[in-house]
Amino acid sequence: MPLFTPFIRQSLSLLACFCVTGSAAFAQTTPPAWLSARAVGVGSAFQGGAAVDAAGNTYEAGTFSGTTTVAGTTLTSQGDYDGYLAKYTPTGTLAWVRQIGSAGRDNAFDVAVDAAGNAYVTGGFTSSITLSNNLSLTSTTTAGKRLFVVRYSPQGTPEWAQQSTPANASLLDGSGIATDAAGDVYVTGTVSGGITIGTTSVNLSNPEGGAFLARLSGATGALQSLTEAFRYTNNPSASGALYGPRIAVGPAGETFLMTTFFQSPVLGGTTFTTRADGMCW
16 A cells, blocks of 8 residues: 655645535635736646745745746756745745755645744655755665754744654655744654654554654744654555645644545544545544
8 A cells, every 4th residue: 555645636635625515605706806826836846835924925835856947946856856945925926945855755745934934844855955054854764754844034044954763664754734823833744653753752553654743842943742643544445545634723722633544544542434435534
């Protein structure tokens, strides 16, 4: 069973869930008044998450292979896939774009911003990545894939970088990220085997994989908490990929996860069972 699929399939699944559950009462009867529209990449590129800060700037996370053009700026991948983070002004002009790549396979899947306009991007990487400002993401083995979170200032300078280290040759991706009112950063994503951040480890009790939930300090990137969000059971009658969850944080710090599943996920003592080709919750 393949563990991960391109982020674009996850995005389409989430959109489909929204469309199915949405009420006709919310349908818009008049065309929207578009203020601007722009292309966010050409070639072998697919978009991850997007966020808007209090000043109206838009941030976009994406992944590409070969070359891609972001608002007139051409990026060339250093290996298989590279990630990037782009910031656009309220008028749609590119303020800056930062490439996140190495000789391996690297992805930037989601972005969040805080009240001060700092941007936090998450994804996964397989080879060491050199960032500016004397920061780097380190990989000493080709086994497995690692989670990363990088904070960028409003001017596009990386200020800290946090990552996982291999645990049981795990495959890891950060697929969702959000901030709370206190400035903490919440990250979720797919995991097989286990995840280690710093000296804290969480090992899943089932080899089918699942998802993690981590909370980081927005100021320093230091780990505040790490837990298993859910795990999958081994259901022989189900097949399909594991989709990366997305996350939102409420005003009191409560977290909300959304994903699509084929295998049966276990949350606490509750097991959800698929009734069709795929379910979302």
